[in-house]
Amino acid sequence: MLYLIGLGLGDAKDITVKGLEVVRRCSRVYLEAYTSILTVGKEVLEEFYGRKLILADREEVEQEADNILKDADISDVAFLVVGDPFGATTHSDLILRATKLGISYRVIHNASIMNAVGCCGLQLYKFGETVSIVFWTDTWRPESFFDKVKKNRENGMHTLCLLDIKVKEQSLENLIKGRKIYEPPRYMSVNQAAQQLLEIVQNQRIRGEEPVTEKTLCVGLARVGAEDQKVAAGTLQQMCAVDLGGPLHSLIITGDSMHPLEMEMLSLFSIPENSSESC
Amino acid sequence: MLYLIGLGLGDAKDITVKGLEVVRRCSRVYLEAYTSILTVGKEVLEEFYGRKLILADREEVEQEADNILKDADISDVAFLVVGDPFGATTHSDLILRATKLGISYRVIHNASIMNAVGCCGLQLYKFGETVSIVFWTDTWRPESFFDKVKKNRENGMHTLCLLDIKVKEQSLENLIKGRKIYEPPRYMSVNQAAQQLLEIVQNQRIRGEEPVTEKTLCVGLARVGAEDQKVAAGTLQQMCAVDLGGPLHSLIITGDSMHPLEMEMLSLFSIPENSSESC
Numbered sequence: 001m002l003y004l005i006g007l008g009l010g011d012a013k014d015i016t017v018k019g020l021e022v023v024r025r026c027s028r029v030y031l032e033a034y035t036s037i038l039t040v041g042k043e044v045l046e047e048f049y050g051r052k053l054i055l056a057d058r059e060e061v062e063q064e065a066d067n068i069l070k071d072a073d074i075s076d077v078a079f080l081v082v083g084d085p086f087g088a089t090t091h092s093d094l095i096l097r098a099t100k101l102g103i104s105y106r107v108i109h110n111a112s113i114m115n116a117v118g119c120c121g122l123q124l125y126k127f128g129e130t131v132s133i134v135f136w137t138d139t140w141r142p143e144s145f146f147d148k149v150k151k152n153r154e155n156g157m158h159t160l161c162l163l164d165i166k167v168k169e170q171s172l173e174n175l176i177k178g179r180k181i182y183e184p185p186r187y188m189s190v191n192q193a194a195q196q197l198l199e200i201v202q203n204q205r206i207r208g209e210e211p212v213t214e215k216t217l218c219v220g221l222a223r224v225g226a227e228d229q230k231v232a233a234g235t236l237q238q239m240c241a242v243d244l245g246g247p248l249h250s251l252i253i254t255g256d257s258m259h260p261l262e263m264e265m266l267s268l269f270s271i272p273e274n275s276s277e278s279c
Numbered sequence: 280m281l282y283l284i285g286l287g288l289g290d291a292k293d294i295t296v297k298g299l300e301v302v303r304r305c306s307r308v309y310l311e312a313y314t315s316i317l318t319v320g321k322e323v324l325e326e327f328y329g330r331k332l333i334l335a336d337r338e339e340v341e342q343e344a345d346n347i348l349k350d351a352d353i354s355d356v357a358f359l360v361v362g363d364p365f366g367a368t369t370h371s372d373l374i375l376r377a378t379k380l381g382i383s384y385r386v387i388h389n390a391s392i393m394n395a396v397g398c399c400g401l402q403l404y405k406f407g408e409t410v411s412i413v414f415w416t417d418t419w420r421p422e423s424f425f426d427k428v429k430k431n432r433e434n435g436m437h438t439l440c441l442l443d444i445k446v447k448e449q450s451l452e453n454l455i456k457g458r459k460i461y462e463p464p465r466y467m468s469v470n471q472a473a474q475q476l477l478e479i480v481q482n483q484r485i486r487g488e489e490p491v492t493e494k495t496l497c498v499g500l501a502r503v504g505a506e507d508q509k510v511a512a513g514t515l516q517q518m519c520a521v522d523l524g525g526p527l528h529s530l531i532i533t534g535d536s537m538h539p540l541e542m543e544m545l546s547l548f549s550i551p552e553n554s555s556e557s558c
Contacts, residue, residue, distance in 0.1 A: 006390065008295060008388065008389075009388065010297070011297075012296075013295065013296040013297040013300070014295050014296070014297055014387075014388075015295065015296055016287060016292065016293050016294065016295050016296070016389070017291075017292040017293070017294060017295070017296060017299060018289070018290075018292035018293055020296060021292070084390060084394050084395065084397065085397075086394070086395075086397025086398060086403060087397075087403070092400055092540050092541075092543075092544050093540065095400075095544070095547075096540075096543055096544065096547075099547060107398055107504075108293075109287065109288060109293075109390035109394070109395040109398070109503075109504050110287075110295070110389065110390050111285065111363060111388035111389050111390060111391075111394070112390075112394045114393065114394040114397075114403050114404075115363050115365070115388070115390070115391045115393040115394040116363065116365075116388040118363065118364075118365025118366075118393075119365060119386055119388070121371055121374075124365060124366070124393050124409065125393075125408060125409035125410070125411075125441075126408060126409075127408070128407050128408060128434075128436070129404060129405060129406070129407060129434070129436055130403065130404035130405075130406075131404075132404075151434050155407075155408070155430050155434075157407070157408055162404075224388075225386075225388050261371050261372065261375075262371075264371075264375055265371050265374070265375065268374075268375075268378060
C-alpha cells in the first residue's frame with residue numbers, strides 16, 4: 001500500500017495520530033521536499049517519528065517514481081507531504097503511476113494553506129481561483145496570472161496568492177556545465193510579492209484599468225499554523241513594508257464585497273496607520 | 280486560552296498529535312455538533328481522547344458563548360470542530376467574543392472538505408466560489424446559488440457544493456407550541472442534490488440558458504477522509520442514481536476546461552456506462 005500522508009503546516013506534532021501510526025509501521029518513508037516547508041527540519045521529524053526519512057526532491061518524484069513505488073504492492077510505503085497531499089500536481093502523478101502498477105493507495109489528509117488561510121477571518125467559500133506568483137527576473141516578468149485576480153475581484157471573490165519557492169535551483173553556469181551545485185533555497189516574501197504586484201498595478205493603469213490599486217485591502221500571512229504565525233491586514237502599499245519574519249509567506253487580495261464579520265476579524269490583524277512605509 | 284481544534288474528517292484518530300495533547304490537558308472540552316459529523320460518535324471520541332465532551336449545538340454557541348468562554352482567561356478550554364475550525368461563520372464569532380473578553384486563542388488546524396476534496400484529482404486552485412445546496416420544501420425552492428455555479432463555469436472553474444445538514448430541527452407544530460422535540464437529523468445525499476439541480480437546469484433552459492446540462496461532468500463524494508470514502512465521477516444525470524452510501528456527501532460541478540491530469544485522475548472514479556439510471 002502507498003500512503004500519502006499530509007503533515008500539516010507547523011511542526012512535527014501537526015501530523016495526525018493516524019498518520020503517525022502509519023509512518024511508524026511503513027517499510028520506507030519518503031519526505032517530499034520541494035513544494036512547502038515546515039518550521040522544523042528533517043532531523044526533528046525523524047526524531048519525533050522514530051523513523052529515518054528519505055528526502056525526495058522534484059526530480060526524484062518525477063523521474064524515479066518507480067523507486068518510490070518499489071515493493072509497495074507487498075509492503076507499506078509512506079510518502080509525506082507538508083500540508084495536504086493534494087496541493088501539488090505531481091502527487092496525482094504518483095497516484096496514477098501506482099494505480100497502473102496495481103498498487104493500492106490511501107490518503108491521510110491534513111490542513112493545507114488552501115484551508116488554513118481561513119484563520120485570517122475571510123470566509124473560505126468566498127475565495128475564487130488561486131494564483132501563484134513567481135520570482136521575476138530581469139528578462140522574465142510574467143503578469144498573466146493577474147487576469148485571474150481581476151476576474152475574482154469582478155465577482156467579489158478573494159484571491160489566495162501562493163508565493164514562489166526556489167529549492168535545488170542551479171545557476172545558469174552550473175546548469176550549462178552540468179554541475180550538480182545548487183543555490184541556497186529562496187522563499188518569496190509578502191513584501192516581494194506586493195512590490196511585483198504594484199508594478200503590475202501601474203502597468204494596468206497605463207492601459208486604463210484599475211482592478212487593483214495601492215489601496216486595495218490585502219492580507220499577508222506567514223507561517224500559518226505554527227506557534228509564531230503572523231497575519232497582517234492592510235493596503236497593498238502597506239504589504240510592501242510589513243515585517244512578517246521568516247518563510248513561508250502567502251498573500252490574499254480581497255474581493256470588493258466584504259461581510260461585516262470578515263471586516264471585524266480582519267481588524268484584529270490590521271497594521272497601525274503610522275507604520276505605512278513606501279516601497 | 281481558548282483552543283479551537285480541528286478534528287479532521289474521518290474518525291477519532293484524525294486529530295493531530297498536537298490537538299490530542301491539548302484536549303487531554305484542557306479543563307473543559309466542547310464538541311461542536313451542527314456543521315459536520317465524523318464517522319464515529321461522541322462516545323468513541325470520549326474513549327479515545329480519555330475526556331468527557333460537552334456537546335455544543337448551534338443555539339448554545341450563538342447564545343451562550345459566554346458559558347463556553349467562562350474562565351478561559353485563567354484555564355484552558357478546547358472547542359472541537361469536525362474538519363477545520365474555519366469552515367463555519369459562527370467560529371469567527373466565538374473568536375471575536377473571546378478577544379473582546381481579553382481571552383487569547385489558538386487554532387489547531389486540520390483537513391476540511393474545502394481542501395480534502397482534492398482527493399478526486401481536480402486541482403484545488405481551479406475551484407471558484409463554494410456554494411451550499413439546501414433541502415427544498417414545497418414552498419421554498421431557492422435557485423439563487425446557481426448564479427455562482429454559472430460564473431464559475433464561465434471562468435473555467437469547478438464548484439464545490441456543500442450539501443444541507445438538518446440537525447436539531449423542530450417541526451412547525453413543535454416550534455409553535457414551544458416544545459423542544461427535535462426531528463431526526465437529515466443529511467442531503469448527492470442523489471437529492473443532483474435531482475434539485477436538474478430541476479434548475481430545466482428552468483434555466485426555459486429561459487434559453489444552458490450553463491449546465493444533464494451531461495455536465497460532476498463528481499460525487501461521500502465520507503471523504505474515512506476508510507470507506509467513495510468518489511464517483513459522471514454526468515449530472517448519473518449523479519441522481521449513483522449509490523454512495525451514508526453521509527456526509529458533497530458534489531462538485533466541474534468547470535469546462537480540464538487538465539489532462541485531472542481527466543486521468545477522474546477516470547479512476549468514473550461510473551460504468553451501463554449504470555446510468557434515470558432520475
